[in-house]
Amino acid sequence: SSSSAASNTSSTSAPNGSGEHRIKVLCRVRPFLPHENKDDTIAVNGNSLEISNVRSRAEAYRFSFDACYDALVTQEQLFKRDVQPLIDNVFKGLSTTVFCYGVTGAGKTHTIQGSDREPGIIPRTMRSLFGTKKRSREPMTIRISYMEIYREIVFDLLIPRDTNPASGLAIREDANRNIFVANLTERAVESYPEFERLFKQGRSTASTKLNGNSSRSHAILMVQVEKKEKGKRLCGRVHLIDLAGSEDNRRTENGRDRMAESGAINRSLFVLGQVVEALNTGADSLGGKSMGMMIVNVAPGHEFYQDTINTLNFAKKSKTIVNKTVVNEIHDRPPAQRLAQFGLGKATRTTTS
Numbered sequence: 001s002s003s004s005a006a007s008n009t010s011s012t013s014a015p016n017g018s019g020e021h022r023i024k025v026l027c028r029v030r031p032f033l034p035h036e037n038k039d040d041t042i043a044v045n046g047n048s049l050e051i052s053n054v055r056s057r058a059e060a061y062r063f064s065f066d067a068c069y070d071a072l073v074t075q076e077q078l079f080k081r082d083v084q085p086l087i088d089n090v091f092k093g094l095s096t097t098v099f100c101y102g103v104t105g106a107g108k109t110h111t112i113q114g115s116d117r118e119p120g121i122i123p124r125t126m127r128s129l130f131g132t133k134k135r136s137r138e139p140m141t142i143r144i145s146y147m148e149i150y151r152e153i154v155f156d157l158l159i160p161r162d163t164n165p166a167s168g169l170a171i172r173e174d175a176n177r178n179i180f181v182a183n184l185t186e187r188a189v190e191s192y193p194e195f196e197r198l199f200k201q202g203r204s205t206a207s208t209k210l211n212g213n214s215s216r217s218h219a220i221l222m223v224q225v226e227k228k229e230k231g232k233r234l235c236g237r238v239h240l241i242d243l244a245g246s247e248d249n250r251r252t253e254n255g256r257d258r259m260a261e262s263g264a265i266n267r268s269l270f271v272l273g274q275v276v277e278a279l280n281t282g283a284d285s286l287g288g289k290s291m292g293m294m295i296v297n298v299a300p301g302h303e304f305y306q307d308t309i310n311t312l313n314f315a316k317k318s319k320t321i322v323n324k325t326v327v328n329e330i331h332d333r334p335p336a337q338r339l340a341q342f343g344l345g346k347a348t349r350t351t352t353s
């Protein structure tokens with residue numbers, strides 16, 4: 001018999017600027033790596049993932065998603081089907097967030113960033129945005145911010161590491177309850193090659209590079225697209241997030257320090273989870289201008305069984321959430337206030353159209 005561990009609901013409505021939007025939840029199962037034992041713990045069936053119950057092999061748990069991909073999906077397919085339609089909304093002044101969730105080794109970085117040979121969501125998104133900018137008759141400005149959260153400390157990755165304050169940048173909330181990172185660099189970028197140079201430079205100053213551990217920090221790329229349309233200025237945002245590994249504290253073998261660090265990561269994840277939930281339930285403090293997508297990365301095989309179950313249980317909760325979107329129309333603000341926002345905060349200068 002098969003017990004349904006999650007229920008599927010209808011997918012997001014077409015964005016019309018003011019409709020209700022849920023966070024879209026995708027699942028991607030990566031291929032087995034050469035050194036891994038191939039087994040049939042996980043099977044993808046349509047939009048569902050089935051995972052055999054280790055205690056009773058005849059039984060499987062089924063988790064349903066807006067889309068579920070097995071090892072064969074290409075970077076290009078995933079981008080075209082699921083990411084491109086979301087990205088296109090920034091030209092309407094909407095904000096969107098795409099983040100990868102899963103344990104270390106599940107394929108988050110491969111999905112969001114990829115490699116030179118298999119570029120992921122970030123390079124594809126940026127190429128798409130610069131392509132549209134080039135074709136556009138209206139003037140358009142693309143700005144980026146790039147930061148990492150390591151042990152709950154925020155670092156600006158667009159400036160040299162030693163120029164960052166040791167205690168990190170402050171996360172603040174303004175009078176209108178916008179959440180923003182104080183003094184985070186916001187840089188206008190003209191072309192894809194310019195972006196690529198800045199992004200690679202940023203990656204090289206991340207803690208991940210400095211201490212050789214790629215799984216303990218959140219990397220957040222924020223892209224702002226500003227456009228003039230019929231005398232209005234529209235400002236859309238895309239946030240592309242590579243989260244720290246979601247592994248459970250109990251399974252961290254290292255000493256206290258590592259435990260504390262793992263706790264900090266989990267608290268950050270908890271905060272992010274709350275943000276996602278607030279966005280989707282339209283909680284007042286956060287407003288409802290974002291649409292988002294969570295990509296749940298899963299590694300195949302028995303070795304990851306408990307991690308996979310934990311990951312899927314988290315993803316299931318995020319599934320039922322609803323989100324309202326509005327168009328952000330920006331007005332001139334003093335430079336001091338033009339600080340990069342997470343886009344997760346409440347939209348103050350917002351009109352619904």
Ligand code: ADP
Nearest residue numbers: 030031102103104105106107108109110111215
């Ligand atoms: P994470 O960022 O979640 O820790 P990674 O993205 O680093 O995981 O992936 C772990 C390993 O699996 C890497 O060697 C990566 O190249 C490989 N990998 C992940 N996803 C895929 C995929 N879809 N196809 C091929 N290799 C993948």
Ligand code: MG
Nearest residue numbers: 108109214215
């Ligand atoms: Mg990674």
